[in-house]
Amino acid sequence: MNRPTLTPFISAVALALAACATTDPPEREMGAARAMVSQARPVADRDAPQELAQAQQKLARAEAAMQRGHYEHARILAEQAEADAKLAWTVAENVRVQRSAAQVQDETRALREEMERKGR
Amino acid sequence: MRFNPKLTVLASLVASCLVTSGCAFSPHASQQLDDARAAYRSAAADPAVQASAPAELKSAQDALQEAERMAEKGGPSELVEHNAYLAEQRSRIALRTAEIRRSEASIAAAGEERRRVQLEAREREAAAAREQAEQAQMQVRQAEMARKEAESRAAMLEHERLEKERLGTAQAELGAEVKRLESELADMRAKQTDRGWILTLKNELLFDAGGASLKPGAQRALDNLAQFLTKYPDRDIAIEGFTDSTGSKDLNQQLSEKRAWSVKAALVARGIQSTRIDARGYGPSFPVASNETPTGRQLNRRVEIVIDPS
Numbered sequence: 286m287n288r289p290t291l292t293p294f295i296s297a298v299a300l301a302l303a304a305c306a307t308t309d310p311p312e313r314e315m316g317a318a319r320a321m322v323s324q325a326r327p328v329a330d331r332d333a334p335q336e337l338a339q340a341q342q343k344l345a346r347a348e349a350a351m352q353r354g355h356y357e358h359a360r361i362l363a364e365q366a367e368a369d370a371k372l373a374w375t376v377a378e379n380v381r382v383q384r385s386a387a388q389v390q391d392e393t394r395a396l397r398e399e400m401e402r403k404g405r
Numbered sequence: 406m407r408f409n410p411k412l413t414v415l416a417s418l419v420a421s422c423l424v425t426s427g428c429a430f431s432p433h434a435s436q437q438l439d440d441a442r443a444a445y446r447s448a449a450a451d452p453a454v455q456a457s458a459p460a461e462l463k464s465a466q467d468a469l470q471e472a473e474r475m476a477e478k479g480g481p482s483e484l485v486e487h488n489a490y491l492a493e494q495r496s497r498i499a500l501r502t503a504e505i506r507r508s509e510a511s512i513a514a515a516g517e518e519r520r521r522v523q524l525e526a527r528e529r530e531a532a533a534a535r536e537q538a539e540q541a542q543m544q545v546r547q548a549e550m551a552r553k554e555a556e557s558r559a560a561m562l563e564h565e566r567l568e569k570e571r572l573g574t575a576q577a578e579l580g581a582e583v584k585r586l587e588s589e590l591a592d593m594r595a596k597q598t599d600r601g602w603i604l605t606l607k608n609e610l611l612f613d614a615g616g617a618s619l620k621p622g623a624q625r626a627l628d629n630l631a632q633f634l635t636k637y638p639d640r641d642i643a644i645e646g647f648t649d650s651t652g653s654k655d656l657n658q659q660l661s662e663k664r665a666w667s668v669k670a671a672l673v674a675r676g677i678q679s680t681r682i683d684a685r686g687y688g689p690s691f692p693v694a695s696n697e698t699p700t701g702r703q704l705n706r707r708v709e710i711v712i713d714p715s
Contacts (some may be wrong), residue, residue, distance in 0.1 A: 361487045368494035375501040383500040389515040398521060400526045 310351060311360035318344050318366040319402035332380040336373035340366050434486035438472055441489035444496035445469050451503060458502035467493035548708040579637065583712070588628050593626060601714030604630075605693075608648075608664070608706040617663035619671055627668070629673035630710065641709040642667045647693075651700035654688055661686030668708055 322337075322344050329337035347362035445465050448454050454462055472488035475481070583602045587595040594605045611623040619627070634642065646661030646668075662685065669684035694701035 332514055361483065365487065365494070368491050368498070369677050372494050373499070375498045375505070379501050379505045379508065382505050382512065386508045386512045386515065389512050389519065393515050393519040393522060396522050396526075400522055400529070403526075403529075 292359075310356050310365055314360050314363035315347060315351065318347060318363040318370065321367045321370035321374070325370040325377070328377040328381065329373035333373040336369060336376050340369035340402035343369055347405070348396050416457070420460035431482045431486070434482040434489065436487045437477060437489040437493070438655070441469050441472060441492040441496070444493040448496040448499045450498065453507060454499050456503075457506035458499040461495055461499035461502055465492050465499055468492035468495060491704040503652045561607050579640075579712070580634065582633060586633055590627055591627075600711050602712040604712070606708045606710070607703065608708065609703070611668070611708060612664055615660070617660060617667050619667055623671075627671045627675065631672055631677055634672065634677045637712075641681045641683070641713040643709075643713075644672075644682060644684040645711065646649040646684075647691060647705060647709070648689050649705040650689040650692070650696040651702065658686055662689050664708060668710075 318340075322340050325333075325337055325340065343366035344363050347359045347366055350356070350359035350362060416451055448465060468488045469492035472485050472492060475485045475488065554626060579602065580597065583595045583604065586604065587593050593610075595605055596605075606626060610626065611619055612622060634640070644665045646655040646663075646665035648661050650657075665684040665686050668680045669679070673679045690695070690703070692701075692705045693707070694704035696702050696705060
C-alpha cells in the first residue's frame with residue numbers, strides 16, 4: 286500500500302469537513318436569539334408557554350454548545366431559538382389581540398342591546 | 406475495471422465522515438423539508454399573509470429555497486433540516502401575523518361600531534331631551550295661555566259686573582233725574598219704555614193752538630230739559646211732534662214737524678249740541694188715545710222727548 290498517495294485525499298476530506306463548520310463563535314445569532322427570547326417571555330409566558338419553552342430550551346442548548354466551542358451547532362440552535370421565540374411572541378400576541386377583539390365586540394354588543402332596550 | 410483499494414479506503418473514509426458529521430440527507434431532514442414546503446405553501450396561498458406579513462413570508466421563502474438548494478446538491482443534512490425548520494417556523498409566524506392583523510382590523514371595526522352606537526345613543530338622548538324640553542315648553546305655554554285666558558275672562562266678568570253696576574247706577578240715576586223732571590212739571594209725564602225714557606209734554610203747555618212758537622210758559626220745561634241734557638252729555642234725544650186727527654193731515658204733519666224743530670232750536674239755544682237732537686214730526690200718527698173724545702185728542706196732541714237708553 287502506498288501510504289503517501291492517500292494523504293492528499295485525507296487532507297481534502299478534512300478541509301471539506303472544516304468547510305461544513307463555522308469556525309467563528311456565532312455572537313450575532315446568539316445575541317438575536319437572546320433578545321427575541323427576552324422579548325417573547327413576558328407575553329408568551331401566559332399565552333404561548335409551549336412555544337416559549339421550546340425557544341428557551343434551544344437557547345440553553347445553544348449556550349451550552351458555545352461553551353463547548355461547538356460554534357456551528359450553536360449557530361443552528363441560536364437561529365432556531367430565535368425563530369421559535371418569534372413564533373412564541375406572535376402566537377401570544379395573536380391570543381392577546383383576539384381576546385381584546387372579543388372584548389370590544391362584547392362591549393359593543395352589550396351597548397347596542399342596552400340602547401335597544403332604552404330605545405323601545 | 407479493477408477494484409482500487411485506495412479508492413475503497415477513500416470511499417469508506419468519506420462515508421464514515423459524512424455519517425459522523427451528519428452531512429448525509431437523512432429521512433429526518435426529508436420529513437422536515439416536506440413539512441416546511443407544506444407550511445410555506447399554506448402561508449403563501451393566503452392573500453392576507455402576502456398583504457400583512459410580506460417580510461416574514463419572504464424570509465420563509467429564502468430559508469426554504471436554501472434548504473431545497475442544499476438538498477438538491479447533497480449538502481449537509483443538518484443544514485437542510487435546519488433551513489427547512491426555519492422556513493416552517495417563519496411560515497407559521499407569517500400566518501399568525503396575518504391573523505393578528507385580521508383581529509386588529511376587527512377590533513377597529515368593533516370600535517367603529519361602538520362609536521357609531523354611542524353616537525346614535527347620544528343623538529337619541531339628545532332628541533329625547535329636545536322633545537321633553539319642547540313638551541315642557543309647550544306645557545308652560547299652554548299653562549300661560551290658560552292663565553291669561555282665565556285672567557282675561559275674570560277681567561271681562563269684572564268689567565261686565567262693573568259695567569252692569571255702572572249702568573244700573575246710571576240707569577237708576579237717570580230714572581231719578583227723569584222722575585225729578587216729571588215732578589217739577591205738572592204737565593210732563595215720564596215713562597220707561599224699550600226705546601228708553603220718554604217724556605211726554607202736552608202741546609198746550611208749549612204752544613198756542615195752531616202755532617209752532619213756544620209759549621213763555623214753556624221756558625221752565627225747556628230749561629229743565631236743557632239742564633238734564635247738560636248733565637248727561639252722552640245721551641242723545643229724539644224730539645217727536647204729534648197732533649190729533651182733527652183737520653188736514655198734511656197741515657198736521659207740517660205743524661208737528663215745526664213744533665219739534667222749535668223745541669230743538671230752543672234746546673240748541675240753551676247750549677245743547679244740535680247733533681245730539683233728532684227732531685221730527687209724525688202728525689196724527691201713533692195716537693196714544695182715542696181721537697173721538699176731547700180728552701183723547703188732548704192726549705194725542707203732544708211732544709215726546711225720547712232719551713237714548715244707551
